[in-house]
Amino acid sequence: MSNDYTSSEAHPIQVSHETARPYELSDVVPPSETNFIKVDDFRFFYGKKEVLHGINLEIPSRRVTSFIGPSGCGKSTLLRNFNRMNELIPGVRHEGDITIHGTSIFDPSVEVIALRRRIGMVFQKSNPFPMSIYGNIVYPLRIAGQGDRSMLDETVERCLRSAALWDEVKDRLHESALGLSGGQMQRLCIARAIASRPEILLMDEPCSALDPIATAKVEELIIELKRDFTIIIVTHNMHQASRVSELTAFFYLGNLVEFDETRKIFTNPSKLQTEEYITGRFG
Amino acid sequence: MMKPESRHFFSSPKGKTSFYRMLRNRFLTGLCIALSLLTLFPLISIVILVIRNGLPLISMNLFTQLSPAPGLEGGGFGNAIMGTLVMVCISLLLAVPLGILSAVYINEYAPVSPVSSAVRFVAKLLTGIPSIICGVFAFAAVVMTSQHFSAIAGGVALAILILPIILLTSEQALMGVSVSYREASYGVGATPFQTIWRIVLPDAMPAIMTGIMLAVSRAAGETAPVLFTALFSQNWITSVFEPTASLSVLIYNFASLPYAYHIKLAWSASLVLVTLVTLTNILAQMIFSPKQR
Numbered sequence: 001m002s003n004d005y006t007s008s009e010a011h012p013i014q015v016s017h018e019t020a021r022p023y024e025l026s027d028v029v030p031p032s033e034t035n036f037i038k039v040d041d042f043r044f045f046y047g048k049k050e051v052l053h054g055i056n057l058e059i060p061s062r063r064v065t066s067f068i069g070p071s072g073c074g075k076s077t078l079l080r081n082f083n084r085m086n087e088l089i090p091g092v093r094h095e096g097d098i099t100i101h102g103t104s105i106f107d108p109s110v111e112v113i114a115l116r117r118r119i120g121m122v123f124q125k126s127n128p129f130p131m132s133i134y135g136n137i138v139y140p141l142r143i144a145g146q147g148d149r150s151m152l153d154e155t156v157e158r159c160l161r162s163a164a165l166w167d168e169v170k171d172r173l174h175e176s177a178l179g180l181s182g183g184q185m186q187r188l189c190i191a192r193a194i195a196s197r198p199e200i201l202l203m204d205e206p207c208s209a210l211d212p213i214a215t216a217k218v219e220e221l222i223i224e225l226k227r228d229f230t231i232i233i234v235t236h237n238m239h240q241a242s243r244v245s246e247l248t249a250f251f252y253l254g255n256l257v258e259f260d261e262t263r264k265i266f267t268n269p270s271k272l273q274t275e276e277y278i279t280g281r282f283g
Numbered sequence: 284m285m286k287p288e289s290r291h292f293f294s295s296p297k298g299k300t301s302f303y304r305m306l307r308n309r310f311l312t313g314l315c316i317a318l319s320l321l322t323l324f325p326l327i328s329i330v331i332l333v334i335r336n337g338l339p340l341i342s343m344n345l346f347t348q349l350s351p352a353p354g355l356e357g358g359g360f361g362n363a364i365m366g367t368l369v370m371v372c373i374s375l376l377l378a379v380p381l382g383i384l385s386a387v388y389i390n391e392y393a394p395v396s397p398v399s400s401a402v403r404f405v406a407k408l409l410t411g412i413p414s415i416i417c418g419v420f421a422f423a424a425v426v427m428t429s430q431h432f433s434a435i436a437g438g439v440a441l442a443i444l445i446l447p448i449i450l451l452t453s454e455q456a457l458m459g460v461s462v463s464y465r466e467a468s469y470g471v472g473a474t475p476f477q478t479i480w481r482i483v484l485p486d487a488m489p490a491i492m493t494g495i496m497l498a499v500s501r502a503a504g505e506t507a508p509v510l511f512t513a514l515f516s517q518n519w520i521t522s523v524f525e526p527t528a529s530l531s532v533l534i535y536n537f538a539s540l541p542y543a544y545h546i547k548l549a550w551s552a553s554l555v556l557v558t559l560v561t562l563t564n565i566l567a568q569m570i571f572s573p574k575q576r
Contacts, residue, residue: 083470085466085469085470088465088466088469090394090395113472113473113474114472115472116469116470116471116472117471117472120470120471121466121470121471123463123466123467123470125463127461127463127464127466127467128467129464129467129468129482130464130485130486139468139471139473139481140471140472140473142481143468143471143472143473143474143477143481144472189467192467192471193470193471195471196471196472
């Protein structure tokens with residue numbers, strides 16, 4: 001597994017990348033994109049219970065940021081606020097703000113439907129719809145009113161290639177997605193998540209149900225995808241965080257304890273709690 | 284007491300021999316089997332009785348001809364089969380859309396609202412209401428106001444009877460749809476309507492269909508609701524606004540007549556009804572059995 005991106009000596013967001021890329025994806029992130037996603041004193045409540053206690057966080061564009069921390073620390077809750085999935089749960093409430101590209105996602109003029117089309121999400125348990133592989137990927141387009149056949153075909157191939165699944169399934173696009181293996185299903189869900197060309201990809205423990213080989217494939221994919229997407233990944237696996245992410249946020253009991261370059265978090269954390277968690281003394 | 288040498292690792296510690304334990308075990312097992320068979324007994328005897336008495340008269344004429352005048356022989360009860368089918372269809376037309384849409388509302392749109400709790404409570408209450416009350420209600424609401432016994436009135440009475448069945452089984456079916464499908468759909472920016480229409484309902488459909496089939500067999504077998512709403516008729520059904528024959532009322536009527544042939548017809552009608560209901564049930568189980576996930 002290549003992890004050259006963690007060997008950069010520079011500022012966390014200046015990450016070296018060996019491949020030739022267009023200018024706009026250059027390694028030097030414009031200052032305006034260092035706070036692509038901005039979490040501002042964000043508090044979140046399930047009923048009366050406060051589960052996030054005033055989080056402040058700035059996530060840069062086109063980087064992989066991982067959220068780590070013991071179960072119940074609020075990392076998934078925060079992740080599910082970025083596309084407002086938590087609103088499906090009755091009795092939730094928030095204070096503070098989250099802005100993306102400078103726009104508050106809670107602004108009354110923001111349509112939650114449009115927001116979720118710009119932000120793809122991959123869930124802990126792969127959840128392909130009980131329909132064909134093709135049908136799964138074109139679902140986001142069909143619900144957006146896209147019916148042009150050649151456009152749909154194109155999207156299916158593009159997304160499956162991006163998800164490194166095309167060669168495995170190109171001959172059975174119209175067979176049920178439920179016949180795929182666990183790892184293939186999760187990659188299909190990633191393909192579906194990027195079908196509507198989102199800018200941000202949220203991943204909620206995407207590998208926790210996969211075997212090591214499938215996990216390795218998904219991790220490779222995540223590293224590949226960060227060229228085009230801003231990826232935030234919640235993980236319990238600290239090796240995974242160190243392998244795929246450039247930035248790491250450590251959460252504990254609803255607080256953001258430390259947020260820094262992944263390499264620093266794992267080698268020289270500034271907070272004792274982080275060090276204890278990383279070294280496995282608790283959590 | 285056994286000698287120490289004969290004791291082994293699996294010997295009972297209290298000195299009870301395994302023989303008594305085995306005996307008690309066998310006795311209780313036997314009791315359970317016997318009681319299970321006892322439960323089956325009434326059911327099987329009904330089937331045997333209906334087949335033995337109903338089978339002799341079974342022929343095509345039963346399905347294609349009208350019943351004979353009292354005292355005469357020959358003919359069948361085609362009009363009653365027809366009437367039952369028509370009234371079941373009317374009740375389905377009324378109850379299926381209402382039941383499924385209500386279930387969608389209380390499970391998908393407003394699972395915790397007071398309206399949903401009220402609907403759920405009333406539906407559960409309605410399942411326990413004696414079927415004759417449905418008949419009385421339809422009599423008052425449809426027959427009295429239209430001044431006619433009719434298939435419509437019978438259909439309304441049956442619809443009231445099966446509405447809670449369809450509503451509650453549909454709600455169960457919708458609850459059975461994995462939350463992860465809903466999350467996936469909302470996660471790519473689907474509206475609640477798109478999620479329900481494209482993902483949730485198709486996945487719940489087999490279970491909803493099973494509920495509808497159960498409702499069909501219930502409606503087809505009921506006598507009380509149609510007894511004084513559709514009344515009965517000696518003729519073929521020509522309009523849904525006139526009195527209509529049904530299998531269940533035919534059995535009730537003919538069985539109380541003093542003519543041997545009509546009593547035989549009632550037995551055959553019972554056999555046809557039992558077969559119809561059983562077939563519907565088996566069909567429901569076969570076609571719409573929950574798929575493997």
